[in-house]
Amino acid sequence: MIDSITYASICLGVFLFGLFLGLKIFGLIDWSWWWVVTPLLVPVALTFGLILLIVTIAALFPGPNL
Numbered sequence: 001m002i003d004s005i006t007y008a009s010i011c012l013g014v015f016l017f018g019l020f021l022g023l024k025i026f027g028l029i030d031w032s033w034w035w036v037v038t039p040l041l042v043p044v045a046l047t048f049g050l051i052l053l054i055v056t057i058a059a060l061f062p063g064p065n066l
Contacts, residue, residue, distance in 0.1 A: 013039040
């Protein structure tokens with residue numbers, strides 16, 4: 001189930017990027033390039049945020065000393 005959710009989110013990001021890119025190239029939208037590329041950057045930001053959360057929790061609640 002995780003694989004299908006991941007695949008769907010990647011496809012959605014790529015689709016939105018392609019749509020925004022086409023609209024930007026043909027001059028139908030006047031957005032910054034940052035907004036056009038954002039669908040590709042969201043999964044990267046979420047991954048780094050999750051890693052940061054895990055590292056923070058691990059630092060605040062260390063395991064028992066063996």
